[in-house]
Amino acid sequence: MPDVGPSPERVRAALDELLGWQGIARSPQLAELLRYVVERTLSGESASIKAYSIAVDVFDRPQDFDPQSDPIVRVQARRLRTLLEQYYEGGGATADVQIHLPLGRYVPEFRTIAAADAESAAREARPLMAASPRRLSRFLVNAVLGLAFTLVGVGLAVVIVRWFLPPTPPEIVSAIPQQPRLAIGAFDNLTGEPVLDDDVRQIAQRLTTALARFEMVSLGAEGPVVNGTVQQVNGRFVLRATIVDPATNSVRWTTTINAPTGATDTVALTTASNILAAQLGNASGPLHASGRSWLKLQSKLPEPPTSYLCDLLYMSWRDSRRLDDADAGVACFEKILASSPDDALALAAAAGMRAWRTQFLATPSDNLSQLMTKETAAVGRAVSLRPDSSFIHEQQAVVLGRQGSVDAAIGAISKAYELNPANMDVASVYGTLLWINGQYAEGMGYSEQSLAAIPFAPSWYHLTRAFNALREERFFDAIDAAQQVASGDEEFGPVIALAAAPRAARQDLIDRYRPLVMDNPHFQVSGIIPRLAMRVRPTGVLQRIRDGLILAGLPANTLDRPFNPNGSERPPADTP
Known part of the structure; x- marks a missing residue:
């Protein structure tokens, strides 16, 4: 009887397990790629799984996509293949089906664990069980003697190494990367x-x-x-x-x-x-790739820091938006400023990260302008020291925008773009500031410019696209962009994806993002909508989010008031 393979239900159980694993969940693109190839295969459409269809359907590439000039599908498939191997080699899988992506193909294979293990055990047992009793006895005796001699040899080797060889020197950290x-x-x-x-x-x-x-x-x-x-x-x-x-x-x-x-x-x-x-x-881009890879391998950073080391920490924080990364970056720049107080770039970068940290830890009742007085002064001083720097004007825009001075922030980012129109970080920030100020078309122009220019754009570049798709009720597009945002923004990414999911009939996304939103301590302290209103102005978008969250099954009281993780109301005096 031919092997028909595991049932779709068992495969989907394995898929859900993988999508819940942090290694894949933190990369929405890889999660969608995995879901796409699995569901297409289960639907009997494996013949249509090609680089072109993946690029257009999963990675939002245009209809004239050329797989030869744009390697995104090959690159992302290789990443997914590696993660799948890591997951199953790590021993954390509980499903009885494994999903593998064969080398050189995009059609997944579904392997039943019990059958694979049984076959492996049978192959190993056949030569031994087929042997005669006398040969089997001799085999066992030789195996026991061999094991004994091996253990004795290993023990003697360990003693010799410990007694006579010098201790292993501590691992030497490779040289700190220099500015490219x-x-x-x-x-x-x-x-x-x-x-x-x-x-x-x-x-x-x-x-x-x-x-x-x-x-x-x-x-x-x-x-x-x-x-x-x-x-x-x-x-x-x-x-x-x-x-x-x-x-x-x-x-x-x-x-x-x-x-x-x-x-x-x-x-x-x-x-x-x-x-x-x-x-x-x-x-x-490619010039900072080796430096950023080096940074990921370091358990402890060398002292004293160099300016470029601090730059690498800044780059890492900007993509991750994690509090500990911000603290590490600020501490690094402060060491630079201790010896070079007029280092304008260090002043601006530290001010930008501290402003984010202040807003991240604040509540809707806080006066952000007062809380960011030092950051405003520091970045203003940096501008006076280096008025020709696009990066410094960008950081001034970030500081002003985070305290709610959007008009002043737009003026600063406009200057930053004028000084360096090739800086796509600036273009993305410009687009977001214009958009949240109600200038939707102009804001989308700058945002799309940044996304079109950078092949593997960081997650925060997608925020304006997610906002605008939700505003225009293009819910599938909103989900795609929001999932990109979610890997670097624990508030707007999950919330927009969750708000759009019911209108797109994506119960799987509701199940995935609802716990993330409900478990967010900042939402629990302030209520979801007041927390989001600290960062975005257009009431129409906030209303879209409110309606979508209700459809997704969130209790009404969680939208505007403090709540417990189970959704029940709690006193507003609680803190995260």
Whole structure:
């Protein structure tokens, strides 16, 4: 009788177990990829699971998506495959079915644990059980003697090592990464149109000018070299760039950028070079990748800190939005300021993180302007020291926005964008500030610009998109964006996803995010809507959230008043 495999119910039980595991739950994209390939397979649609369909359906890529130029599906599938292996090797699985993603394929395999274990045990037992009694007896005697000699040998080896060999030296922490350096190489015209030679040559100069505005990148003749080519494909300029390590002549990074259509040649190539500068200068880009990887491996940071080490801590906090990461970053910058009190970048970064920390720990009744007096003064001083810095003006906008001075914040972020229009962090903040000020279309323009430029945008870039989709009642889009936000925002990400889930008939998301919202201590202290109102103005969006949360089954009293984890009302004097 042929093996029909485990039932859909058992597979979905295994799927739910995986989706509840923190390793996958903290990455909404990977969770949706896993759900997509499993459900398609269970529905008998495994033949349609291709890189293109995944890119369009899961990762929101356009209909003209090209798997050859955009590796997002391969990259995310590799991440998911690794996580699945880690989960099952860790021994924490309880479901009787395992879900695996075979190498080189996107169609999952469902393996029944009991059957697999039984087959493995049978294979191991067959040679032994088939042996004669005499051979079996001899086998057992030899096995016992071998085990005894092995134990004696291991014991003697341990004694010899302990007595005669010197102690193992402590692990040496690798060198602290330095601020990345980049050399700008040549860009070649492969369009076959000599009239474009000058425009293509100008890319290197435009790139140099744009990257010089990023304070965390150094340009020079030494270090990795970025170069590239320009071709015309279907009437559109395609810029391909690579970073090459001159010491090994190996490629460290590559990207493909499609220039906009409907513009002059010069404008199209200028836009493409600015997108390249945005990717190179971004915190999630290739220049900071090794530094950020190094930071994740450190259990204790070396002393004294360098400015770039503090920058790495800032980047890590901005993506995670965790309190301990903010504290570590602030402490690092304060050590820099102790010896260099006029370090404007350190002043601004520390002020921005402290402002977030103050707002995060505050309640709706607190006066945030008064609580952030020191941060406002510090970032104002930083602006006076370095009025040409886009990053510092951005931090001023962040501080002002967090205390509710949105109009002043928009003025500061406008200056930051003027100083460095290739800084997509600035563009994303600009979009959010405009949007929460009621300037929806303009805010979405800046927000979408940042998401289009950065291939693997940090979670907080998606916040404005989530807000706007909910406002326009595009609930599936709101869920997609909110799940991105949720990996770095424990309030708005889960709340927007939960509010949109009933309208999208996603009971699975209600089951996933309802406990996260109900267990949030800040919501419990203030009520959900008053807490959210500390960060967003448009009442229409707050009303959409209110309606959605009621549909999701949240008790009405949790929306506006303090509550206990079980939803019952509690006195407002309680604290987290």
